[in-house]
Amino acid sequence: MALDDLRTKEFRVVGTRPIRPDGIDKVTGRAKFGADVTASGMLHGAILRSPHPHARILSIDVSRAIAEPAVKAVVTRADFAGNLEGEDWNVLENIMAGERALYDGHAIAAVAATSALSARDALKLIDVTYEKLPFVTDVDEAIRPGAPVIREGAADESVPEGLHPNIVRYHENGHGDVEKGFAEADLVIERSFVTEATHQGYIEPHACLAQLGPDGKGELWCCTQGHFAAARICAKLVGIDASQLRVTPSEIGGGFGGKTTVFIEPVALALSRKANRPVKIVMSRSEVFRATGPTSSASMNVKIGMRKNGDITAAEGEFRLQGGAFPNAPMEFAAMCAFAPYDLEHVRSRGWDILCNRPKQAAYRAPGSPMGAFAVESVIDELCNRLKLDPIEVRLRNAVKEGARAAFGPRFQRIGLIETLEQAKAHPHYMAELKPGQGRGVSCGFWFNHSGETSVSLALSYDGTVSLSVGTPDIGGSRASMCQMAAEELGIPYENVRTTIADTGSLGYNDISHGSRVTYASGLATIRAAQDTIRKLCARAAARWEIDEEAVVWEDGHARPAGPNAGEFEPLSLAAIAADMGETGGPIAGHFEITPNGAGVSFATHIVDAEVDRETGAAKVVRYTVVQDAGKAIHPSYVEGQYQGGAVQGIGWALNEEYVYGDDGCLQNAGFLDYRMPVASDLPFIDTVIVEVPNPGHPYGVRGVGETSICPPLAAIANAVSNAADVRMTHLPMSPPRLLKAIQEKELG
Amino acid sequence: MVDVVLWSSLRRFADDKTSVEVDADTVGGILSGLIHLHPALKPHIERGVSVSVDGTIIASGRNEPVAHDSEVVLLQRIKGG
Numbered sequence: 001m002a003l004d005d006l007r008t009k010e011f012r013v014v015g016t017r018p019i020r021p022d023g024i025d026k027v028t029g030r031a032k033f034g035a036d037v038t039a040s041g042m043l044h045g046a047i048l049r050s051p052h053p054h055a056r057i058l059s060i061d062v063s064r065a066i067a068e069p070a071v072k073a074v075v076t077r078a079d080f081a082g083n084l085e086g087e088d089w090n091v092l093e094n095i096m097a098g099e100r101a102l103y104d105g106h107a108i109a110a111v112a113a114t115s116a117l118s119a120r121d122a123l124k125l126i127d128v129t130y131e132k133l134p135f136v137t138d139v140d141e142a143i144r145p146g147a148p149v150i151r152e153g154a155a156d157e158s159v160p161e162g163l164h165p166n167i168v169r170y171h172e173n174g175h176g177d178v179e180k181g182f183a184e185a186d187l188v189i190e191r192s193f194v195t196e197a198t199h200q201g202y203i204e205p206h207a208c209l210a211q212l213g214p215d216g217k218g219e220l221w222c223c224t225q226g227h228f229a230a231a232r233i234c235a236k237l238v239g240i241d242a243s244q245l246r247v248t249p250s251e252i253g254g255g256f257g258g259k260t261t262v263f264i265e266p267v268a269l270a271l272s273r274k275a276n277r278p279v280k281i282v283m284s285r286s287e288v289f290r291a292t293g294p295t296s297s298a299s300m301n302v303k304i305g306m307r308k309n310g311d312i313t314a315a316e317g318e319f320r321l322q323g324g325a326f327p328n329a330p331m332e333f334a335a336m337c338a339f340a341p342y343d344l345e346h347v348r349s350r351g352w353d354i355l356c357n358r359p360k361q362a363a364y365r366a367p368g369s370p371m372g373a374f375a376v377e378s379v380i381d382e383l384c385n386r387l388k389l390d391p392i393e394v395r396l397r398n399a400v401k402e403g404a405r406a407a408f409g410p411r412f413q414r415i416g417l418i419e420t421l422e423q424a425k426a427h428p429h430y431m432a433e434l435k436p437g438q439g440r441g442v443s444c445g446f447w448f449n450h451s452g453e454t455s456v457s458l459a460l461s462y463d464g465t466v467s468l469s470v471g472t473p474d475i476g477g478s479r480a481s482m483c484q485m486a487a488e489e490l491g492i493p494y495e496n497v498r499t500t501i502a503d504t505g506s507l508g509y510n511d512i513s514h515g516s517r518v519t520y521a522s523g524l525a526t527i528r529a530a531q532d533t534i535r536k537l538c539a540r541a542a543a544r545w546e547i548d549e550e551a552v553v554w555e556d557g558h559a560r561p562a563g564p565n566a567g568e569f570e571p572l573s574l575a576a577i578a579a580d581m582g583e584t585g586g587p588i589a590g591h592f593e594i595t596p597n598g599a600g601v602s603f604a605t606h607i608v609d610a611e612v613d614r615e616t617g618a619a620k621v622v623r624y625t626v627v628q629d630a631g632k633a634i635h636p637s638y639v640e641g642q643y644q645g646g647a648v649q650g651i652g653w654a655l656n657e658e659y660v661y662g663d664d665g666c667l668q669n670a671g672f673l674d675y676r677m678p679v680a681s682d683l684p685f686i687d688t689v690i691v692e693v694p695n696p697g698h699p700y701g702v703r704g705v706g707e708t709s710i711c712p713p714l715a716a717i718a719n720a721v722s723n724a725a726d727v728r729m730t731h732l733p734m735s736p737p738r739l740l741k742a743i744q745e746k747e748l749g
Numbered sequence: 750m751v752d753v754v755l756w757s758s759l760r761r762f763a764d765d766k767t768s769v770e771v772d773a774d775t776v777g778g779i780l781s782g783l784i785h786l787h788p789a790l791k792p793h794i795e796r797g798v799s800v801s802v803d804g805t806i807i808a809s810g811r812n813e814p815v816a817h818d819s820e821v822v823l824l825q826r827i828k829g830g
Contacts, residue, residue, distance in 0.1 A: 087797065157792050158758055171825060172758035257830020332825040348757070363830025409754055409822035410801035450829045451808055515829025597807040697805065707829055 013488045014700060017637045020480045021499065022251070031251040034207030034223030035282045042209065043072055043112040045271050045281035046119035047264070048126050049291060050101030050108055053357040053665030054135035054148070057099060057128065060109055064125040070118035073274035074126070076109045080270060081239035090326045092237055094360045095266055101130065102150065102325035103357050104666040105290025112271040112279045135357040135665040139299050139322040142166045142356050150325050150355040166355045168327040171335055173408050174316075174348035181314020181346030185305025189382050193375040195714065195732045196658035197297040197322075199289055200364050201649070201677050204253025206292060207282040210268035212238060214276060218245040218269060223252045225259040225473055226512025231504045237266040238273065245269075248503040249473045256475075256649070257363030258293050260512045289670035293362020294659055296321040296329045298371040302338070306383045310394040314346035315339050315407075319372055322354045323361035329353040330361075330368030333448075337711070338372030339407035340446035341417055341603060342398045347407045357665055363514060365646065366447040366707035370653070370714050374732065377443040377715030382728060391442045391719075392425045395605070399444075416629030416693030417444065417603035423689050424605040429625040434609060438622065441608045441719025445711025449599040449704035450515025455508030456525035458486060458533050459589040462582075464575025466490065468529075469502040470522045471510025476706055477638035478518045482526050484634050485700070489530035491557030492574055508593050516704025519634055520599050520695075525592045527699045533590030540577050540584050545569045598697015599704060604628035606647065606712040610720035617740025619721045621651050625687040631695040631703030642705045644686040650713020652678045654721075656733050676735075751815055753779055754822040762789035776800050777811025779821060797826035 025031035062074040077096045084091055097106045109126050113119035134148035141147055143164040150166055158170045182188050208222035218240060224230050227247040235242040252259065264281040272279040283292070299320045305313040317338050323329030331351030339347050349372075384391045399417045406412055424430055424442070434440055457469045468486050472478060483497040490497075511517065538552040541559035545552075551566035552559050558571035581588045609623040626643040633639040656676035660668040669675045694701025714732060721739065722729045727746045731738060750770045755763055763769055764787070771782035779800065784791045799808045801822040807813050808827050815821060 156796075157762070157789070170758055171756070173756045260830065336825065350758075363828070365830045367828075367830050409756065409824060410804050410806070411820060413804040448806060448827045448829070450827055453809075515827070517829070595809055597805055597810050597813060599806070599808075601806075 011488060013484045013494050014632070014634050015636065017635060018480065018484065018494045020477060021483060022474070022479060033204050033253050034250045037209045037221040037250060039209060039211065039278035042278040042280050043114060043275055044116040044119045045110055045112045045268050045279045046116070046123055047107050047267060048109045048123045049287070050097065050104060050106040052101055052130055052132055053104045053137065054133040055101045055130035056133060057097060057101060057108065058131055059129045061127040062109060064127065065111055065122045068122050068125065070113045070115065071111055071122045072114070072277060073112040073271045074109060075267065075270045075274060079274065080237050080266065084233060084236050088233055091233055091261065094326060095263055103359050105287070105359060107267070107291065110267045110271055112275050137356050137358055137661040137665055139297055139320055139354050139356060142322060142354050150357060154327060154355065167352050168355055169331070169353035171332040171351040172349065173336055175405070176346030178314045178316045178346045178348045182305040185313040186308045187383060187386055188303065188305040189379050190301065190303035191379055191730055193300045193302065193378065193730045195298045195371045195374060197294040197358070198653045198657040199294045199675065200254070200256035200258035202254025202256060202258060205283040205285060205288045206259070206264055208265045208268050209278055209280045210265065210272045211278040212269045212273040216240045216244055220245060220247045220265055220269065221250060222247065222265050223250045223259060225252065225255040225475055225514055227473065228471060228504050228510050229512050230262050230265055233262050234266045234269055238269045246503055246505040249501055252473055252475055256365050257367065257514060260363055260514050263292055285672065286670040289675065290667055291359055293360060295364035295367065296323050296361045298334065300371065300375040302375040302379050304379045304383060306387060308387055310387070310389045310397045312342055312344060312398045315342070315344055317349045317372065317376060319349065319351045320354055321351065321368065321371070322356040322358065324358040325355055326360040327353055327355065328361065333368030334372035336408035337369035337446050338376045341395070341400060341444040342407070343400045343404040344407055349407065365649065365710040369445065369447055369711045370650065373443060373445045373711050374714035374718060377712070378718055378730065381441065381719040392421055392430065395444055396421045413600070414693060414696060415601060415603060416691050419691045419693055420603055420605040420627045420629055423691055424607055424625070424627045427607065427625055427627070427689065429607050429623060429687065437724060438609055438611045439720045439722065439724030441610065441716045441723060443606050443712035443715035443719060445604050445708055446601065447516065447708040447711055448601050449520065450517040451521050451596045451599045452511025452515065452517050453509050453595050454521040454525045455510055455593045456522060456529045457507060457589060457591045458526070458529040459587065460533065460578045460581065462578055464496065464573065464578045466492065466497045468497055468499045468526060469507055470499060470526065471502055471507045472513045472518045472522045473501055475513050476642055477635060478522060480638065481519050481634040482522060485523050485526045486530050489527050490534065490574060491554070516706040517599060520698055520702050520704050521596050523634065523702055524596050524698055525594055528592035529590040532592060533588060536588050536590065537574060537577050540581065541572045543584065544572070596697070598695065600631055600695030600697055602629050602703045602705065602708045604708045604712050606716040608716040608720040610717060610724050612721060612724040612739065614725070614743055617736035617743060619655055619734055619739055621684055621717060623684055625689065626709060627689040627691060628705065628708055629691040629693050629703060630705045631698065632692055632701035633690050634700070634702060636690060639690055639705050640688040643688040643709045646709025647686045647713050648678060648683060650710050651683065651717060654714045654717035654732055654734060656735055658733050751779060751817055751819060751821050753783060756823060756825065759790065759793060759823065762793065763787040774815055775811060776802065776807055776813045776815060779815060780811070799824040799827045
């Protein structure tokens with residue numbers, strides 16, 4: 001369908017707000033989450049974790065533990081097959097330490113016992129001899145001369161010679177001559193910024209039930225964003241063929257990127273094989289904090305030049321991100337996304353991936369982009385203040401549009417940044433007066449969005465209802481939107497479609513539910529699978545009417561003769577054709593497999609009002625508006641929920657959440673009492689505006705919406721708080737002690 | 750020939766060139782051609798890259814066609830959370 005057609009297409013089901021199909025299950029407790037799965041004869045697993053941030057493991061003696069009658073199996077690193085290759089090469093080292101413990105909480109050994117209490121007690125009977133090693137947990141400290149080297153020789157070819165060995169990857173992008181551009185500016189501002197590590201904070205802890213027999217056949221039930229990837233990785237780690245391990249995903253109580261890899265699943269499988277019984281592992285909240293992926297912490301420098309009229313003449317950024325003791329901090333995305341909203345003649349971004357003795361970072365909604373946006377959008381806000389320019393006008397003046405060259409290289413296709421800025425500018429929020437002590441902040445944000453391997457199957461029942469099987473776990477309402485897209489194409493009611501997340505034995509390979517890809521990619525495949533089904537339905541009608549298949553069209557859920565020349569026949573409904581499908585050629589099903597390549601990028605603009613108590617340093621967000629391009633909102637309520645969720649997580653990241661490490665290198669706040677996530681009483685109503693600039697790469701124009709919503713909040717909130725407090729905040733979170741200190745330092749001059 | 754723009758830090762692995770001309774008509778052909786012309790690019794490409802063709806970001810798909818006048822930019826491999 002051409003882009004112009006997309007703008008005028010009339011939808012019947014898409015764009016409406018039907019009741020979510022998983023709603024009753026969720027509110028009645030009937031939904032089965034990871035920890036809800038049980039099996040006959042099931043054992044309980046527990047994992048021994050390092051109390052040291054960095055230590056050589058000299059010996060592990062499990063003899064006292066295994067002697068306990070309740071203990072049925074103990075595993076250590078020796079019980080796993082060889083390392084994985086490619087980007088997963090270090091998964092094994094993260095889920096079970098080898099020669100060294102690399103962070104506080106690193107898994108050392110695991111036990112399966114007849115009760116959870118017995119398993120935890122048995123951990124105390126495992127004797128580990130450690131040799132403590134020097135450690136470093138701060139991203140800037142890690143690259144100072146003399147900082148302990150975490151992995152000698154770990155740097156890849158991208159790292160220029162002569163840098164600290166803890167710098168393991170390097171990235172640079174940009175174009176033009178930034179020095180020339182800065183010379184053309186009326187005002188140049190350069191600032192340094194820090195963001196602390198935060199956790200995705202999903203309410204459901206990691207949980208799984210594994211069964212692996214001596215015949216090498218296994219079953220795994222787990223909460224995950226990607227059960228096909230989990231099957232591929234786990235099978236390698238326990239040394240079996242991928243097809244012999246069937247993985248079924250549970251309902252998921254939040255993921256946000258943190259459940260895109262495995263932690264406990266291979267451990268449970270190894271324990272199960274050794275005990276020859278099912279093994280269940282459920283992480284405690286403390287384990288979730290200590291041993292699963294927080295996002296990176298970052299240290300950044302940004303320099304931007306601007307003319308008095310608001311034109312940006314040049315921009316330069318340096319982004320140092322630590323991703324724990326493993327090389328995968330998303331510094332390239334911070335560097336690529338930071339300046340993406342702006343059409344710049346001269347721009348340069350550089351990124352460094354730095355090792356620290358912290359847990360391996362995991363993706364957290366648009367990995368890297370929120371940090372980069374915080375630094376860049378803060379400097380733009382300061383430039384606007386100093387030059388007395390309107391922050392939205394300045395952004396409109398410099399905004400990228402179709403054909404503009406992105407800071408990271410390509411020219412943009414059709415995009416909706418300007419539309420979000422214009423909607424923000426016209427919003428009553430932007431025109432509302434601020435009260436004394438309040439400040440307003442604005443920020444833009446950008447994310448690429450992703451596609452990935454996708455496989456969908458759609459089967460008709462005899463009664464004309466439809467079973468749709470997709471392979472992407474529903475982490476944000478995708479079952480509803482899949483039902484809507486299938487119903488839209490087939491011309492049947494939404495209620496006639498049920499979407500199931502199929503296990504790995506029931507469908508072709510599907511990439512993880514990540515990169516805001518599900519509504520785009522699984523949606524595209526659903527539409528194509530429905531069209532495949534329609535071709536088959538039309539063929540059955542043609543056979544019944546004894547006319548050519550090409551002479552049959554599908555309209556409003558019915559097969560009809562294409563025109564008067566095709567003959568006069570009563571239209572046949574989907575239900576009518578399905579009713580005798582067994583006698584007219586067999587079951588009818590459509591399917592579609594693809595790795596699509598048209599995930600449209602997306603932009604957002606956020607407006608925030610914040611209030612600051614100058615005596616305590618407490619900041620509160622009092623009004624928040626999200627304006628974001630969704631391409632096409634399939635189920636607007638879910639889109640709004642994604643917008644609101646991104647804003648709320650951003651409020652936590654900006655104001656309170658942070659990993660706090662002590663002088664001993666251990667995490668000090670591994671629990672929700674000390675790790676301060678926002679609750680409902682901390683939040684204002686999050687207003688949303690859905691902008692729809694269709695993505696030409698999707699049949700209905702869909703762009704992913706799950707990640708872009710967390711790109712602008714850090715900066716928008718920091719700008720609001722900075723303007724309210726009259727002091728530029730460059731270190732997140734802006735917790736009361738940090739904000740109070742900044743206010744007092746400014747007052748003291 | 751297709752002109753392939755490299756990200757800045759890749760240029761030192763391609764004789765400091767901003768872009769490299771490759772004789773290819775698919776994304777896979779471009780990647781193979783880059784490695785053939787500049788073997789030092791091989792580890793970077795094999796670790797995974799995305800390719801932008803006329804603004805469409807191809808995260809994976811070696812068979813995707815590329816016209817000789819297409820704007821082609823090599824990108825770090827796009828993924829997400």
